[in-house]
Amino acid sequence: MTLSHEGLPRSLLPSHYDIKISEIDTESNIFNGFVSIDLTVEESTDNILLNIRDITIKTIGVYTAEKKPIHVKKFDADLKTELLSIDLEDKLAKGSKIYVSIKYAGIIQTNMSGFYRSDYKDEITGKEKCCLSTQFEATDARRGFPCLDEPNFKATFSIEVIVKQDWIALSNVELHQKEVIENQGLVKYIFNKTVVMSTYLVAWACGDFEYIESFTERLYNNKPIPVRVYTARGLKEQGQFGLNVATKSLDYFSKIFDLDYPLPKLDLISVPTYSHNGMENYGLITFRSTALLFDEKTSDTKYKQKIAYVVAHEVAHQWFGDLVTMDWWNELWLNEGFATWVGTLAVSYLYPEWEFFTSFISTSLQSALALDSLRGSHPIEVPVYSALDIDQVFDDISYLKGASAINMLSSSLGVDVFLRGVSLYLKKHKYGNAKTNDLWKGISESSNVDVTKLMDSWISKIGFPYLIVKKTDTGISVEQNRFLSTGDVKPEENETLWWVPLNISTGPNPEDVLKNNSDSWKFFSSRTIEIPLDTTKFFKLNKDSVGVYRVFYDSDILSIIIENIDKLSVKDKIGLLADTASIASAGLGKTSALLELIWSFKDETDINIWTTIICRLSKLAQTWFEQPLEVQVALKKFQQEIYSHALNNIGFKDEETDSLLTKNLRMEILSAAGLTSVHMVVEEAKRIFKNWEQGKEEIRPSARSFVLSTVLHEDASSNEFNVVLKEVLEPSSLDAREIALTSMGHLTSKNEQALLPKAVELLLKPFVPEMDVHFLSSSLARNNETRWLLWKFIKANYDDLYKKLSANMVIMDRFIKFSLTNFASNEAYDDIKDFFADKNIIGFERSLSQVLESIKANAKWVNNDADDVKDWLARNKYL
Numbered sequence: 067m068t069l070s071h072e073g074l075p076r077s078l079l080p081s082h083y084d085i086k087i088s089e090i091d092t093e094s095n096i097f098n099g100f101v102s103i104d105l106t107v108e109e110s111t112d113n114i115l116l117n118i119r120d121i122t123i124k125t126i127g128v129y130t131a132e133k134k135p136i137h138v139k140k141f142d143a144d145l146k147t148e149l150l151s152i153d154l155e156d157k158l159a160k161g162s163k164i165y166v167s168i169k170y171a172g173i174i175q176t177n178m179s180g181f182y183r184s185d186y187k188d189e190i191t192g193k194e195k196c197c198l199s200t201q202f203e204a205t206d207a208r209r210g211f212p213c214l215d216e217p218n219f220k221a222t223f224s225i226e227v228i229v230k231q232d233w234i235a236l237s238n239v240e241l242h243q244k245e246v247i248e249n250q251g252l253v254k255y256i257f258n259k260t261v262v263m264s265t266y267l268v269a270w271a272c273g274d275f276e277y278i279e280s281f282t283e284r285l286y287n288n289k290p291i292p293v294r295v296y297t298a299r300g301l302k303e304q305g306q307f308g309l310n311v312a313t314k315s316l317d318y319f320s321k322i323f324d325l326d327y328p329l330p331k332l333d334l335i336s337v338p339t340y341s342h343n344g345m346e347n348y349g350l351i352t353f354r355s356t357a358l359l360f361d362e363k364t365s366d367t368k369y370k371q372k373i374a375y376v377v378a379h380e381v382a383h384q385w386f387g388d389l390v391t392m393d394w395w396n397e398l399w400l401n402e403g404f405a406t407w408v409g410t411l412a413v414s415y416l417y418p419e420w421e422f423f424t425s426f427i428s429t430s431l432q433s434a435l436a437l438d439s440l441r442g443s444h445p446i447e448v449p450v451y452s453a454l455d456i457d458q459v460f461d462d463i464s465y466l467k468g469a470s471a472i473n474m475l476s477s478s479l480g481v482d483v484f485l486r487g488v489s490l491y492l493k494k495h496k497y498g499n500a501k502t503n504d505l506w507k508g509i510s511e512s513s514n515v516d517v518t519k520l521m522d523s524w525i526s527k528i529g530f531p532y533l534i535v536k537k538t539d540t541g542i543s544v545e546q547n548r549f550l551s552t553g554d555v556k557p558e559e560n561e562t563l564w565w566v567p568l569n570i571s572t573g574p575n576p577e578d579v580l581k582n583n584s585d586s587w588k589f590f591s592s593r594t595i596e597i598p599l600d601t602t603k604f605f606k607l608n609k610d611s612v613g614v615y616r617v618f619y620d621s622d623i624l625s626i627i628i629e630n631i632d633k634l635s636v637k638d639k640i641g642l643l644a645d646t647a648s649i650a651s652a653g654l655g656k657t658s659a660l661l662e663l664i665w666s667f668k669d670e671t672d673i674n675i676w677t678t679i680i681c682r683l684s685k686l687a688q689t690w691f692e693q694p695l696e697v698q699v700a701l702k703k704f705q706q707e708i709y710s711h712a713l714n715n716i717g718f719k720d721e722e723t724d725s726l727l728t729k730n731l732r733m734e735i736l737s738a739a740g741l742t743s744v745h746m747v748v749e750e751a752k753r754i755f756k757n758w759e760q761g762k763e764e765i766r767p768s769a770r771s772f773v774l775s776t777v778l779h780e781d782a783s784s785n786e787f788n789v790v791l792k793e794v795l796e797p798s799s800l801d802a803r804e805i806a807l808t809s810m811g812h813l814t815s816k817n818e819q820a821l822l823p824k825a826v827e828l829l830l831k832p833f834v835p836e837m838d839v840h841f842l843s844s845s846l847a848r849n850n851e852t853r854w855l856l857w858k859f860i861k862a863n864y865d866d867l868y869k870k871l872s873a874n875m876v877i878m879d880r881f882i883k884f885s886l887t888n889f890a891s892n893e894a895y896d897d898i899k900d901f902f903a904d905k906n907i908i909g910f911e912r913s914l915s916q917v918l919e920s921i922k923a924n925a926k927w928v929n930n931d932a933d934d935v936k937d938w939l940a941r942n943k944y945l
């Protein structure tokens with residue numbers, strides 16, 4: 067018997083499921099189900115194993131293909147292993163076909179997984195309502211129907227759902243027919259048979275929905291495809307932007323993959339209670355409402371970019387993940403890394419003015435490198451066995467390091483060549499499962515390069531390198547070593563040699579690359595290399611910061627780079643800032659060098675450069691939060707000066723002619739200035755807040771984050787607190803609760819001390835839903851005044867918090883990760899470690915160990931550079 071990863075034998079292979087969902091009872095949260103599974107006997111066996119969870123079996127029948135009963139000896143459901151074992155009287159003959167029919171009762175979940183309910187207030191009537199939808203990834207299809215719940219047991223599905231008459235039902239493919247059930251007030255929705263697909267992508271949803279619709283421009287089998295956005299009643303118009311992105315993305319991906327979307331329709335639905343941002347169920351994508359719906363009048367424009375990206379990402383999965391599926395969850399990155407990269411590509415195509423790949427370099431790549439510089443990181447491809455293991459690899463490594471590695475490869479080979487390889491891969495494996503090497507084979511074929519060789523260490527090994535660049539008599543020497551956030555790599559941790567495309571830049575334009583006639587630079591993968599070049603002239607490695615590595619120059623070379631700042635592209639500047647910051651915090655360089663560099667970028671007007679500066683300065687101020695007060699004040703003075711300088715350059719007020727990015731930049735700087743108490747900015751925020759509170763003036767949607775955060779940070783009394791709290795209780799727009807909760811985390815104690823504990827206590831209030839807790843907790847954790855308060859609250863109320871958040875371990879994991887990571891002392895490290903020593907940490911053990919390691923690294927950074935920073939501040943008259 068060949069065992070697959072999680073335990074289901076491959077002796078029986080499913081080919082088709084008939085699923086009937088009925089008697090949906092939203093009073094008692096139960097439903098009735100029927101499933102019939104067609105199985106082919108691959109190896110003779112007298113046992114059938116299926117996955118089930120939260121399901122009560124009523125009857126089981128096993129039959130031959132000719133409908134003759136096969137005698138069932140006994141069946142047994144094991145809660146722990148989530149297995150239903152059916153023992154048969156006789157062995158099934160190899161090659162025969164059978165089917166298993168099961169009647170069962172299931173639970174309508176309330177924890178955002180399986181077949182679950184969302185409660186919400188109707189937009190039009192204000193009445194409490196509920197709707198139901200499914201979230202089966204990674205291993206919760208078994209909560210909806212007994213099945214072989216592993217991605218490589220693909221089959222077709224015929225689904226029926228009976229709902230009350232005033233509801234509608236949706237599923238993966240189009241409706242075959244609708245039957246009214248006389249005198250019962252019910253309607254049966256019978257859907258067509260799906261294509262071959264994995265169980266985790268099966269979906270259905272039902273409720274009082276409405277929709278808007280558009281059609282693709284491209285023809286599929288001579289017809290355009292209808293694309294719809296479904297919402298709860300009263301919200302459909304806000305789906306217009308997402309609908310537009312989805313329709314265009316569908317055509318875009320069909321074109322670049324040279325492979326048409328194979329389903330007859332695509333539905334996107336906004337789900338009121340939702341754990342993630344989106345889920346790529348085949349043909350029926352579900353979304354958090356703020357990741358799909360946008361109101362031109364009331365939404366913050368930042369959400370527009372998020373929606374475009376999340377929609378494009380989920381639509382990309384229709385090919386990558388849905389049509390071709392990873393063989394097992396250890397290769398999750400194949401789904402997520404690719405969807406992340408190609409989702410970015412689609413947004414860049416649809417909205418080139420948004421510079422999406424530049425923001426990819428300043429955010430996604432940096433998050434990936436930050437996590438991957440911990441010893442507790444993991445290779446992109448990682449062994450996983452249990453459901454809770456699987457949930458924990460939906461992280462920045464699978465998504466962002468995966469996407470960054472793909473970005474590096476596609477840039478080196480050329481995006482067209484790369485996509486041609488992807489297309490070969492998709493065509494070869496469509497409706498099947500594939501492994502990473504299958505993707506490399508396709509790209510090797512299109513590029514004539516041995517891609518498996520280049521990418522192997524990136525995929526199978528933990529970490530990434532940093533390059534030490536030194537002057538030699540004839541040019542430079544380059545040496546690669548593994549980068550750790552603590553800078554103390556041991557020889558046994560430093561054995562991997564990565565493929566590092568050097569891409570030596572000589573200027574800001576794409577063609578300004580130092581040429582040579584050997585492949586050794588392009589395919590550098592040894593420990594060291596010598597490169598002849600004129601070191602008196604400008605050069606910089608890793609042009610446009612596309613490579614997944616950091617570079618550390620000796621001081622002579624660095625000064626030439628800084629003297630020639632106009633020769634750096636925006637992406638180069640971002641990379642240089644990020645590398646300098648990370649190398650300083652790892653103890654390999656000095657933090658004063660970062661401060662110098664930031665100052666030399668003070669006249670920049672690019673949003674991604676500024677988000678990098680703000681992020682690195684905030685991180686420094688957070689990490690320095692237990693340093694003497696005068697040092698903290700001096701750091702704040704530096705921040706105030708640089709943000710004021712930036713505001714003087716770009717202006718306080720939006721002009722008609724400003725681009726979206728300029729407007730977003732202004733808001734970023736205003737927020738940063740507000741949170742560092744720049745007087746003029748604080749006064750402006752207070753004025754806007756007051757007028758808004760008194761009903762004299764609306765706050766512009768995109769200014770809410772800045773105004774609410776600044777006012778709570780600077781001038782909070784119960785009055786301001788309650789005004790913002792009202793936005794949590796009764797959000798006045800789609801995004802209002804997320805914005806208000808984030809703002810509440812910026813509260814400080816200038817006016818009313820008692821407000822701080824009040825803000826932390828909100829975490830347990832029932833009106834702060836599990837799905838939104840992290841907006842508040844992550845902001846409280848970044849706030850120097852509430853970091854310890856938050857941790858003390860967690861300790862004192864751990865049982866209640868665990869109870870609230872652990873019904874869905876993804877939520878609990880996220881809470882731990884975001885709440886504890888910003889400490890910077892051994893005291894905090896010991897306290898957190900001790901506290902969890904006797905706790906059940908299954909489901910967040912990976913995040914907890916990463917949190918602890920980050921705290922150690924932060925502590926080490928302060929220890930190394932406290933004097934260096936103090937001296938720099940004094941030298942520059944801030945201290």
Ligand SMILES: [Zn+2]
Nearest residue numbers: 379383402405
């Ligand atoms: Zn995804």
